[in-house]
Amino acid sequence: MLGTASQVPTRRRNHNGYLLRWDGEGLLFDPGEGTQRQLTLAGVSATDITRICLTHFHGDHCLGVPGVVQRLSLDRVARPVHAHYPASGTDHFRALRHACAFHDVLDLREEPVDRDGPIAVGAFGTLSARALDHRVQTFGYRLVEPDGRSIRPDLLDRHGLSGPIVGRLQRDGEVVVDGRTVRLADVSEPRRGQRFAFIMDTRLCDAVFALADGADLLVIESTFLSEDQALAAEYRHLTAAQAGRVAAECGVRTLVLTHFSQRYDDPVRFHAEAAAVFSGDVVVAEDLMRVPVPKRRG
Incomplete structure (x- = not known):
């Protein structure tokens, strides 16, 4: 958990940033401003990153791209790095990628997302995207390991x-x-592959439930508490209770709440709201926290 704030970072929470270690893959989701420094504090090498996945182009989810890309180039990462992002933001991504002058030696392969469905398939499994309901084009991501x-x-x-x-x-x-x-x-005997879902900045919609279905680990925004549900609906965000409902209805094993509005200073309340409707493991994310993907069943 490289950053867990929403629009405005706080003294304790950086802008968004999440690194998923998945076999030989390192998927960096929504690197917001300050992510390069957070990677250093977390002890993460640039060589660990194989994919950059952006849900959308609001600043708290993408302003870290310039620093991350330049760090990957500075460290001369030899392998290709794939970049997945909403196709409508192609100009934004290229502006971020080339935000200032640097010696660019990185093999960064842009793969804009313009529809629901698989976007990458490999030994690690299948990475898919689905359109969410936010104020700009936004995609959530789902990673499914092959059954074994x-x-x-x-x-x-x-x-x-x-x-x-x-x-x-x-x-x-x-x-x-x-x-x-x-x-x-x-x-x-058959063993189901592990499943991971990443959902940011959206109102409840069918895609949220499809992405979270059967997830072993669900990382999901819970920007607001239920007392501010009207604000959540207006700005197209989720509450902690709604995130808990998604986890309960989708059979999630571990629920990670993140992307907290700066208006709140008591994270215990987020846990209480989600746990009231979801009986599984609930984690209220903190910056630099490490959350294990639950072990495979069987």
């Missing part, structure tokens, strides 16, 4: 398998033991 299989020790024992042959079975899908062919499906 969990080895069951009792079935290994039944088939007389142990040691290095188990690794070969996982790699090749089947092995021959004493003239018998044992397949991976014979000693394992």
Whole structure:
């Protein structure tokens, strides 16, 4: 959690910024002003970043782009870095990317998002986007790991398998033991891939629920408390109670609340509102906090 404020940073909260470590990927979401320094404070190397994902082009979600891009170039990050952002903001992104003079050696690959659906597929899984309901074009993101299989020790024992042959079975899908062919499906059971969702700046809409469906970890804005629900609706934001409702209805495992308005100084109230409707784990984000993705089921 590199920053957890909303429009105005506070003494304790920087503008937005979130880094998801996902196998070999490092997805940097919504780097607001000051993100480069927050990365340093968090002990994050620029080489950890493989993708930059912007939900929209309000300043608290994108003003950190110039510093981050220049840092990636300064550190001579060798791998390509992919940039996903709403297509309507292409001119904004290019202005941010080239905000000042620097020696640009970065292979930054712009991939504007203009519709719902998958935007990147790889060994890490599928990264998808869906349009949200805000005052400018805004997309939420969802990352889904491929389904796999969990080895069951009792079935290994039944088939007389142990040691290095188990690794070969996982790699090749089947092995021959004493003239018998044992397949991976014979000693394992299906395991659902992990799911992550990132939702910022929106009113409740179908896309919010679609993105959050079955998420192991949901990072979601909760700019307002219910006492200011009218303001939330006017400015197209969520309350903590609404975020809790989404988590409850979507079967989320860990709910992370963030993007707090500067008008509030007691984060406990956000936790209480969400926990009143959601019985799972609720985390009220703080700057530089690390939140683990829950372990795979099975």
